[in-house]
Amino acid sequence: VSAAAGVLVVEDDPDLSGLMNIILADAGYRVRLAENGAVALARIAEEMPRVILLDMRMPVMNGWEFAREFRARHGRAARIVVVTAAENARLRAQEIDADGWLEKPFELDAVLDAVAGQLAPAAEPQAAPRG
C-alpha cells in the first residue's frame, strides 16, 4: 500500500541521514533528505511527504522551530516522527505534538517500524520498540 510513499529525513548528520536513506530506499520508500528545518520546508513546498523523520538539534532551523512552522503552514498534512537522543523521547515528541518517536541509538527495524506504523490505517501515536 505504502510502497512508494514519500519520506523526508530531516537530519544534519550526513552519516545518519545517508543511512536512513539506504534502509528506507531499500524498503521501497521514496526518500528525500534535508539537513535542517529550513531546507525541509523548501523540500515540502516541492512535494508533501507522507512521513517526516525529524532530528531536533540542527543548525539554521531546529526541530522545534520546524515543527511549529510546519503545523502552521500545513497542519497535519504529514506525520512527524521525532528522532532523538533525549533521555525521554516520549516527552520530546509530546512537546511538538509529534505522531511518533524513535530513540537514538536505534535498531534498523525500529526505523522501518516507525515509518510503517505511521502509514498503517488509523495509526495512533506510538513508539518504536527501544533498541
Place this chain on the structure above:
Amino acid sequence: VTEIRRFEQAREEFLATAAHELKTPLAVVKAYAQLMKRRGQGDAAALSAIERQADRLARIVQQLLEVSRFRSGGGELRRERFDVGEVADDVARRMRTVTADPVRVERAEPVAVLADPDRIAQVMQNLVENAIRFSPLGGEVAVAVRRRNGEAVVSVRDHGVGIPAERQGRIFERFYRAHAGTSQDYGGLGLGLDVSREIVARHGGRIWFESEPGQGSTFSFSLPLAAEEGAR
C-alpha cells in the same frame, strides 16, 4: 528565582546537548554495523560486538547524564498511574536483546503505582544489568513484582557471585564498586545503585538487598501503591 530558573535552563540545555552529541555518533556506529550484517558484509560476530558495545556506551551516557542532573538539583518526577509489572516486562524484553542470560518476570496481579515510569524502568534496568554482570554466563535473572504490606515491591534475583560481606555496607555509595580489584571485577562505573537509590527515595520508597557470597544477590525496592482506581 530568575537566577535559579536561568541555571535550570542552562543545565537542561547542557544535558540535552551532551545527550545529542554523545548518542548521535553511537547511533551511526550501531546502525552501520547492523546494515553491514544485514547485507552479509563483514564478519557477523565482529559486527554484533560493535553493536553491543555501542549499546553499552549509550547506556553509560544515559547514566552519566542522569547523575549530572540529580547532582545539579534537577530530575523532577513525571508521575502517572501504571502497572509496575508491565514496566518489568518491557525492561526484561529490552535486556534480552543484549544478554544471553535468561531474564524472567514473575508477576500475578497488576500492581499499580503513581510514579515516573521512565525512572522506575531505569532502576529496574540498573538492577538487572548488575544481576547479569555478576552472574555466570547463562545464569538466570528473575524480576518479581508483587504487593507486600501495602507497598509495591520489585525484587531482582541472581545466582551470581554475591557481594563480599565486608563490602556490603558501602555498595550504595556513589562511585563505590564492591568488586573493584577482585577477580570478579566486571566493570561498571559505580553509579547505578546510587542513582537507583535516589530515584526510589524521591518516590517515597526504599531499596535494599540480601546477598550471600557465592550464592547470589537479591535487590529489592518498594514504592507506595496507587490509590484504588475506584477510589479516585
